[in-house]
Amino acid sequence: MTAASNRIAIIIDPALPAGLLANTIAGIAIGLGAARPELGAVALTDAAGRSTATITNLPVPVLQAPAEVIRSLLLKALPAPEEATVVPFPGFARSLHVFADYVAAFPTRDLGTETIDGFGLLGPDKWVRSLTGSLKLLR
Incomplete structure (x- = not known):
C-alpha cells in the first residue's frame, strides 16, 4: 500500500459540544x-x-454529517475492503472509562442501532471518496 493510493477521512457529528468533538476526533x-x-x-x-x-504522511480532512448519516455511512463502509481500516466512535464508549470495559461491551452492541459520534476511514482513494464525496468540511 502506498500513501499516494490511499485516503483518510474522519466524519464527525458537528452537533457535539466542542470538547466531545475534539475528544472524538482524537480518539x-x-x-x-x-x-x-x-x-x-x-x-x-x-x-x-x-x-x-x-x-501523519497523509492529509486528514475532518468532515461533518448528522448522526443518522454517520451511522448509515459506517454501515456502508462495513465490511471494509481488506486493505482498508474503519475506526468507529460509538456514543456508548463515553460512559466507559476503562478500555477493557469498552472491548468487553463492544461485541454485545449493534452498530446499526447505536449512536455513532464519528468514524475514521483509511483505504483506497476511490472507496473513501465514494463514501465521503458529498460531505462538507467541519467548520
Whole structure:
C-alpha cells in the first residue's frame, strides 16, 4: 500500500459540544494510527537535536454529517475492503472509562442501532471518496 493510493477521512457529528468533538476526533485519529503505523511511524530530529515523532504522511480532512448519516455511512463502509481500516466512535464508549470495559461491551452492541459520534476511514482513494464525496468540511 502506498500513501499516494490511499485516503483518510474522519466524519464527525458537528452537533457535539466542542470538547466531545475534539475528544472524538482524537480518539479516531489514534485508532487509525495504531491500526496503520505506516501513516507516520517516523522519528524526526530537529537542528538542535530534539527528537520527536512525526505527524501523519497523509492529509486528514475532518468532515461533518448528522448522526443518522454517520451511522448509515459506517454501515456502508462495513465490511471494509481488506486493505482498508474503519475506526468507529460509538456514543456508548463515553460512559466507559476503562478500555477493557469498552472491548468487553463492544461485541454485545449493534452498530446499526447505536449512536455513532464519528468514524475514521483509511483505504483506497476511490472507496473513501465514494463514501465521503458529498460531505462538507467541519467548520
